[in-house]
Amino acid sequence: xxxxxxxxxxxxxxxxxxxxxxxxxxxxxxxxxxxxxxxxxxxxxxxxxxxxxxxxxxxxxxxxxxxxxxxxxxxxxxxxxxxxxxxxxxxxxxxxxxxxxxxxxxxxxxxxxxxxxxxxxxxxxxxxxxxxxxxxxxxxxxxxxxxxxxxxxxxxxxxxxxxxxxxxxxxxxxxxxxxxxxxxxxxxxxxxxxxxxxxxxxxxxxxxxxxxxxxxxxxxxxxxxxxxxxxxxxxxxxxxxxxxxxxxxxxxxxxxxxxxxxxxxxxxxxxxxxxxxxxxxxxxxxxxxxxxxxxxxxxxxxxxxxxxxxxxxxxxxxxxxxxxxxxxxxxxxxxxxxxxxxxxxxxxxxxxxxxxxxxxxxxxxxxxxxxxxxxxxxxxxxxxxxxxxxxxxxxxxxxxxxxxxxxxxxxxxxxxxxxxxxxxxxxxxxxxxxxxxxxxxxxxxxxxxxxxxxxxxxxxxx
Amino acid sequence: xxxxxxxxxxxxxxxxxxxxxxxxxxxxxxxxxxxxxxxxxxxxxxxxxxxxxxxxxxxxxxxxxxxxxxxxxxxxxxxxxxxxxxxxxxxxxxxxxxxxxxxxxxxxxxxxxxxxxxxxxxxxxxxxxxxxxxxxxxxxxxxxxxxxxxxxxxxxxxxxxxxxxxxxxxxxxxxxxxxxxxxxxxxxxxxxxxxxxxxxxxxxxxxxxxxxxxxxxxxxxxxxxxxxxxxxxxxxxxxxxxxxxxxxxxxxxxxxxxxxxxxxxxxxxxxxxxxxxxxxxxxxxxxxxxxxxxxxxxxxxxxxxxxxxxxxxxxxxxxxxxxxxxxxxxxxxxxxxxxxxxxxxxxxxxxxxxxxxxxxxxxxxxxxxxxxxxxxxxxxxxxxxxxxxxxxxxxxxxxxxxxxxxxxxxxxxxxxxxxxxxxxxxxxxxxxxxxxxxxxxxxxxxxxxxxxxxxxxxxxxx
Numbered sequence: 001x002x003x004x005x006x007x008x009x010x011x012x013x014x015x016x017x018x019x020x021x022x023x024x025x026x027x028x029x030x031x032x033x034x035x036x037x038x039x040x041x042x043x044x045x046x047x048x049x050x051x052x053x054x055x056x057x058x059x060x061x062x063x064x065x066x067x068x069x070x071x072x073x074x075x076x077x078x079x080x081x082x083x084x085x086x087x088x089x090x091x092x093x094x095x096x097x098x099x100x101x102x103x104x105x106x107x108x109x110x111x112x113x114x115x116x117x118x119x120x121x122x123x124x125x126x127x128x129x130x131x132x133x134x135x136x137x138x139x140x141x142x143x144x145x146x147x148x149x150x151x152x153x154x155x156x157x158x159x160x161x162x163x164x165x166x167x168x169x170x171x172x173x174x175x176x177x178x179x180x181x182x183x184x185x186x187x188x189x190x191x192x193x194x195x196x197x198x199x200x201x202x203x204x205x206x207x208x209x210x211x212x213x214x215x216x217x218x219x220x221x222x223x224x225x226x227x228x229x230x231x232x233x234x235x236x237x238x239x240x241x242x243x244x245x246x247x248x249x250x251x252x253x254x255x256x257x258x259x260x261x262x263x264x265x266x267x268x269x270x271x272x273x274x275x276x277x278x279x280x281x282x283x284x285x286x287x288x289x290x291x292x293x294x295x296x297x298x299x300x301x302x303x304x305x306x307x308x309x310x311x312x313x314x315x316x317x318x319x320x321x322x323x324x325x326x327x328x329x330x331x332x333x334x335x336x337x338x339x340x341x342x343x344x345x346x347x348x349x350x351x352x353x354x355x356x357x358x359x360x361x362x363x364x365x366x367x368x369x370x371x372x373x374x375x376x377x378x379x380x381x382x383x384x385x386x387x388x389x390x391x392x393x394x395x396x397x398x399x400x401x402x403x404x405x406x407x408x409x410x411x412x413x414x415x416x417x418x419x420x421x422x423x424x425x426x427x428x429x430x431x432x433x434x435x436x437x438x439x440x441x442x443x444x445x446x447x448x449x450x451x452x453x454x455x456x457x458x459x460x461x462x
Numbered sequence: 463x464x465x466x467x468x469x470x471x472x473x474x475x476x477x478x479x480x481x482x483x484x485x486x487x488x489x490x491x492x493x494x495x496x497x498x499x500x501x502x503x504x505x506x507x508x509x510x511x512x513x514x515x516x517x518x519x520x521x522x523x524x525x526x527x528x529x530x531x532x533x534x535x536x537x538x539x540x541x542x543x544x545x546x547x548x549x550x551x552x553x554x555x556x557x558x559x560x561x562x563x564x565x566x567x568x569x570x571x572x573x574x575x576x577x578x579x580x581x582x583x584x585x586x587x588x589x590x591x592x593x594x595x596x597x598x599x600x601x602x603x604x605x606x607x608x609x610x611x612x613x614x615x616x617x618x619x620x621x622x623x624x625x626x627x628x629x630x631x632x633x634x635x636x637x638x639x640x641x642x643x644x645x646x647x648x649x650x651x652x653x654x655x656x657x658x659x660x661x662x663x664x665x666x667x668x669x670x671x672x673x674x675x676x677x678x679x680x681x682x683x684x685x686x687x688x689x690x691x692x693x694x695x696x697x698x699x700x701x702x703x704x705x706x707x708x709x710x711x712x713x714x715x716x717x718x719x720x721x722x723x724x725x726x727x728x729x730x731x732x733x734x735x736x737x738x739x740x741x742x743x744x745x746x747x748x749x750x751x752x753x754x755x756x757x758x759x760x761x762x763x764x765x766x767x768x769x770x771x772x773x774x775x776x777x778x779x780x781x782x783x784x785x786x787x788x789x790x791x792x793x794x795x796x797x798x799x800x801x802x803x804x805x806x807x808x809x810x811x812x813x814x815x816x817x818x819x820x821x822x823x824x825x826x827x828x829x830x831x832x833x834x835x836x837x838x839x840x841x842x843x844x845x846x847x848x849x850x851x852x853x854x855x856x857x858x859x860x861x862x863x864x865x866x867x868x869x870x871x872x873x874x875x876x877x878x879x880x881x882x883x884x885x886x887x888x889x890x891x892x893x894x895x896x897x898x899x900x901x902x903x904x905x906x907x908x909x910x911x912x913x914x915x916x917x918x919x920x921x922x923x924x
Contacts, residue, residue, distance in 0.1 A: 070750035182685075190686040223644075223704075224652040228753050230711045234743045234760075238735075241700055242685075249692045269738060272777040273700075273731025280774055281696045284800065288532035289880040290872045291690050298696075312742055315734040315784065322777065338746065410752045418751040 001357045003349045004388025009101035009368040009376075010344075011149065011309050012213070012264045012331035015140060016058040016084040017047075017108045019077070024139065025131035033124055034131070035108065035115075037077075044075035047108045049128075050119055056108050058084055059427070062406070063093070063335030064399070069407035070337045072426045079404050084335045087143045094147065095394035098345045098387030099332055100365065101376055103149040103176065103211070104140065105264070106132065111216040112178045113153035114186060122157060129153050133165065137174050146379030149372045150174035151211060156188060159195060163202035170206040175373040176262075177203065179210045180217030181243040191246050197255075204256035209307070209372055212243055213264040225421030232420050233338070240266030241274055244306060248278055248298035249291075253305055260371050262307040265333065268316030271308055271323045275299040303327055307371045311338055314351040317363070325359055329368045342399040345387045424451060463819045465811045466850025471563035471830040471838075472806075473611065473771050474675070474726045474793035477602060478520040478546040479509075479570045481539070486601065487593035495586055496593070497570065497577075499539075506537040509570045511590075512581055518570050520546055521889070524868070525555070525797030526861070531869035532799045534888045541866050546797045549605045556609065557856035560807045560849030561794055562827065563838055565611035565638065565673070566602065567726070568594065573678040574640045575615030576648060584619060591615050595627065599634050608841030611834045612636035613673060618650060621657060625664035632668040637835040638724075639665065641672045642679030643705040653708050659717075666718035671769070671834055674705055675726040687883030694882050695800070702728030703736055706768060710740055710760035711753075715767055722833050724769040727795065730778030733770055733785045737761040765789055769833045773800055776813040779825070787821055791830045804861040807849045886913060 022034035035049035037057070047054040058074035064081035074080055083093035094102060109115035109132065116132070119125030133152045141148035152169040154177055155161040166177055179199070180186050189195040203210055218239045220232060240263040247253055247261060278298035286292075293301065303324040309331045310316050320328055330348065333339040340347040352360055368374060376385060383389060408426075410416045428451045484496035497511035499519075509516040520536040526543035536542055545555035556564060571577035571594065578594070581587030595614045603610035614631040616639055617623040628639055641661070642648050651657040665672055680701045682694055702725040709715055709723060740760035748754075755763065765786040771793045772778050782790055792810065795801040802809040814822055830836060838847060845851060870888075872878045890913045 067746075067749040070747065184686070190688060192686055192689045224646070224654055224708075226652060227654045227708065228711045228713075229751050230740075230743050230747060230753060230760075231707050233747060234711070234736075234740050235704055235707045237739065238700075238703055238732075241703075242697055245693050245697045246686075246689065249690045249696070251690075267735065267739065269735025270700075270732045273729065273735070273775070274696075276731060276775065276777050277699065277729065278692075278696050281692050284529075285532065285692060285695060287529040288799075288869050289691050290870075290875065291692060291879040298692075313735070313738065315738050315781065319777065319781065337750075407750050408752075413752065417753040 001360055003345050004098075004386060004391075006098070006345060006348070006360065006387045007365040007382075007385050008099045008330065008332075008344065008348070008387060009149075009365040009374065010099055010332035010334070011103045011211075011262060011307075011329045011368050011372065013102045013104045013334045014061065014084075014107055014336060015090075015104040015136075016061050016080055016335070017106070018085045021135050021139075022128070022131060025135040027127065027131075030124070030127050034128060039076070043078070045077055046075070049115060050121075050124065054108055054115060056110075058335075059107065060337050061107070061335040062337050063339060063341050064402055065406055066401040066403055069403060069405075071407045072423055073406065079406055081335060081402075087140055091144050091147060092394055092397045093334065093341065093399075095390045096397040096399050097332065097334070097342045098390050100380075100385040100390065101147060101149060101368070101374060102332070102334070103151050103372065104136075105151065105178065105211075105213055106136075106153060109153065111213045112156060112180050112186070114156070116153070117156040117186075125157070126155055126161060129155055130165065130168075133169055133174070137169065137172050146376040149176060149368070149374045151176040151178060153178060154199065156180070156183070156186065159198040163198040166199070166202040166206055166208050170208060175206065175208045176211050177208055178216065179212055181212045181214070181240055182217035182246075185217035185219060192250055192252065194252070197252065200252060200256045200259055203260075204258045207258060207373055209260040209262055211262045211264050212240065214239055214266060218242070222420055222424065225419060225424060227420050229418045229420050229423050232423065237265055237267040238270055241270055244271075244274060244302065245278065247306060248301045249293070253301060254294045257304075259305055260307055261305055262309065262329075262371065264309065265311075265331065265338075266308060267313055268308045268310040268323055268328055269313045269319070271302075271316065272319045275302055275322065278302075307367070312340060312347050312351065317351045317355060320359065320363070325362055326367060326370075328363045329371070330364055463822055465807050466560075466848060466853075468560070468807060468810070468822065468849045469827040469844075469847050470561045470792065470794075470806065470810075470849060471611075471827040471836065472561055472794035472796070473565045473673075473724060473791045473830050473834065475564045475566045475796045476523065476569055476798060477552075477566040477598075478523050478542055478797070479568070480547045483597050483601075484590070484593060487597040489589065489593075492586070492589050496590060501538070505540070507539055508537070511577060512583075512586065516570055516577060518572075520797075521569065522799050523569070523797040524799050525801060525803050526864055527868055528863040528865055531865060531867075533869045534885055535868065541868055543797060543864075549602055553606050553609060554856055554859045555796065555803065555861075557852040558859040558861050559794065559796070559804045560852050562842075562847040562852065563609060563611060563830070563836060564794070564796070565613050565834065566598075567613065567640065567673075567675055568598075568615060571615065573675045574618060574642050574648075576618070578615070579618040579648075587619070588617055588623060591617055592627065592630075595631060595636070599631065599636050608838040611638060611830070611836045613638040613640060615640060616661065618642070618645070618648065621660040625660040628661070628664040628668055628670050632670060637668065637670045638673050639670055640678065641674055643674045643676070643702055644679035647679035647681060654712055654714065656714070659714065662714055662718045662721055665722075666720045669720060669835055671722040671724055673724045673726050674702065676701055676728060680704070684882055684886065687881060687886060689882050691880045691882050691885050694885065699727055699729040700732055703732055706733075706736060706764065707740065709768060710763045711755070715763060716756045719766075721767055722769055723767055724771065724791075724833065726771060727773075727793065727800075728770060729775055730770045730772040730785055730790055731775045731781070733764075733778065734781045737764055737784065740764075769829070774802060774809050774813065779813045779817060782821065782825070787824055788829060788832075790825045791833070792826055
């Protein structure tokens with residue numbers, strides 16, 4: 001196989017929602033309560049919903065910028081590459097990167113739709129989450145058949161409503177739903193609580209995969225605000241070690257033989273250690289803990305139920321026999337700063353030296369197709385789906401980095417380099433500019449609340 | 463090489479302190495304020511010190527029990543194998559397991575001497591910590607020259623006093639000191655704070671290695687009390703991923719070229735993933751973070767400064783070229799429940815199939831000798847230090863499991879199996895029996911306090 005022959009399906013990308021999202025999808029009687037995109041005095045955009053402003057227009061969506069302009073601050077549409085929010089431009093960017101298929105997580109409402117789950121008026125939240133899901137499946141994924149794996153938001157406050165939504169979405173061809181890695185991190189019962197059974201059961205019956213993204217429950221890896229920000233970035237994917245740990249030793253997993261759980265952006269290279277450690281603990285301790293896991297080893301449970309993915313992970317590729325070659329998928333992470341766009345094929349190819357074609361095919365697309373029930377070849381000619389063929393269609397796409405005067409200078413940082421605290425301030429700062437009309441939340445109070453919330457998150461990492 | 467030819471040095475074991483520890487080592491004027499071992503009405507032992515009772519006589523020190531009797535509850539000397547606290551019996555147990563050398567962490571005062579650091583009267587804490595260190599070096603390690611790597615306690619409340627102690631102990635031939643993985647977990651400044659510079663500097667100058675044990679700052683991996691306890695056990699070693707992460711991106715590490723940090727009981731198999739991830743983050747993000755790490759990659763910093771160890775880790779052995787063959791050591795963890803005693807050589811040997819002798823020697827003893835400045839062959843004939851030769855001296859040692867009527871029955875657990883909550887209760891229960899004379903802490907209040915402390919620890923995992 002040559003680089004151009006690969007077929008790439010990315011199971012973790014992100015959409016920055018377009019301003020007109022809720023114009024079409026929301027029933028008329030709810031229209032005036034739908035989220036609206038507003039521009040503030042400094043030119044930044046925020047979503048305004050249910051009395052709160054949400055500055056997550058394109059947090060960390062830095063694709064297309066020069067690397068020295070990366071940052072957390074993209075907060076207006078003009079700072080974003082068009083492919084972040086425009087479906088046709090997204091297809092261009094996928095083609096330019098040789099990527100056939102993509103699963104896109106939400107931005108403005110949180111990975112698991114917290115913006116809607118947190119509504120005091122649950123009916124309002126329910127209507128908006130369903131509208132979002134309809135838009136995502138029909139307008140976003142539906143615009144280019146065969147190019148997207150649709151992904152629904154849950155109704156986290158109500159497992160039964162989520163189960164109903166899983167079934168409603170399955171009828172529309174959507175067989176993936178998001179869920180937080182640690183629901184307690186969002187104030188809900190533990191993942192071990194039978195409270196969640198309706199969700200697992202609906203997924204088991206409908207063949208819907210549960211997609212658990214880093215940061216969705218545990219939050220970001222914030223600890224010492226004075227420390228270099230690299231610590232936060234390095235440590236975030238492996239927070240899903242804990243999630244895998246909870247699942248392989250759980251009791252509920254044995255009740256749902258078809259249930260699949262994807263650890264989104266969790267990486268793969270730590271998995272061989274995890275499986276060896278979990279099996280050691282089981283063998284070494286089960287005689288006193290009296291725990292019976294149905295005669296299975298934790299590694300058996302993992303391989304039956306858990307799907308991993310990686311951006312760039314030579315260790316995971318080298319140890320794929322220990323992970324399970326059926327359990328590895330690939331991701332691009334467009335348009336976030338960890339993404340390999342627009343040179344994903346080259347980055348990936350470096351780690352595939354000496355890997356048999358059959359294993360490459362499984363990791364690049366066959367496993368994703370199987371576990372996410374995605375069949376691009378029902379819509380597209382297979383040879384047109386390869387890296388070389390897709391890139392041949394993207395001659396008009398300019399992938400050279402474009403300055404947006406973004407990012408920070410060393411002098412913007414108190415220490416001359418970026419700390420975790422600097423990133424916390426950038427995020428909080430998005431709340432601290434006034435609306436045109438002076439309405440909305442008091443900026444200083446908003447920043448204070450945000451900093452307090454992040455400091456709390458830094459402490460309570462569960 | 464054959465199994466019997468290996469030379470095994472364990473860099474992570476534990477001592478359960480003998481009752482007479484403080485009788486000899488404490489200056490006369492402080493004798494009546496020294497910790498005393500007391501027996502309670504139920505036959506359990508607690509250390510009584512500075513108005514508090516400490517039930518950590520042999521927490522989890524289950525060596526020699528049948529596996530179905532493992533548990534957290536060993537709380538009297540009679541429940542412990544003699545090798546836990548008796549130095550000659552310890553040597554017998556080491557010989558029976560073919561182990562030449564051992565580094566022993568403290569039990570009764572916490573891994574980093576918190577019992578003494580927490581004294582309101584710092585002079586009292588200082589005297590007792592120094593007495594402990596003197597006992598450890600002279601009475602425990604000194605009883606059998608060449609068999610132990612001495613390890614000192616720090617004076618955590620005062621970095622300068624710790625630096626002085628590092629120098630005092632170095633004069634006695636002790637070149638290792640403990641430190642918590644996350645000092646903020648114990649209420650001290652962050653590991654990035656210059657506050658700690660005197661400690662790093664003293665270690666750098668004296669060639670003293672800093673030993674960071676799992677659970678020393680972050681605490682145990684307590685989360686959902688309703689979940690199987692295997693989750694807590696599986697996830698605890700990898701908590702040191704975070705510590706390695708903090709160190710390789712720290713600023714202080716570059717100031718101390720000789721500083722070595724051992725991640726005790728942290729395992730090794732996750733390291734290749736960690737190094738690849740850290741280097742990726744550095745290369746991918748440094749242009750916007752403006753962080754300069756002295757022209758080094760995080761993996762360079764790791765290999766220069768960090769020493770890992772493993773109990774049983776086939777993945778780490780297989781990927782040793784990615785970790786750094788100079789950075790891997792081995793441990794037994796006697797007498798804790800994760801230990802491989804008395805069949806450590808057999809367990810280890812299984813993972814060494816196909817490994818060149820030179821690599822085996824580095825991982826089993828040469829790296830430990832180098833990084834911990836330990837020279838057993840100054841005292842002992844090298845061929846007498848091998849597994850076969852040591853075991854030949856232990857013909858009289860009975861290693862068959864002995865019931866102590868310990869552990870729990872399934873019916874002792876609310877769910878029929880052991881949860882994290884059950885372990886929390888067992889630990890708290892140790893506080894809940896009355897003293898003979900009815901004095902001491904109110905048992906119910908003590909248990910309540912302990913449960914609250916653990917619940918807080920479960921939440922604030924930093």
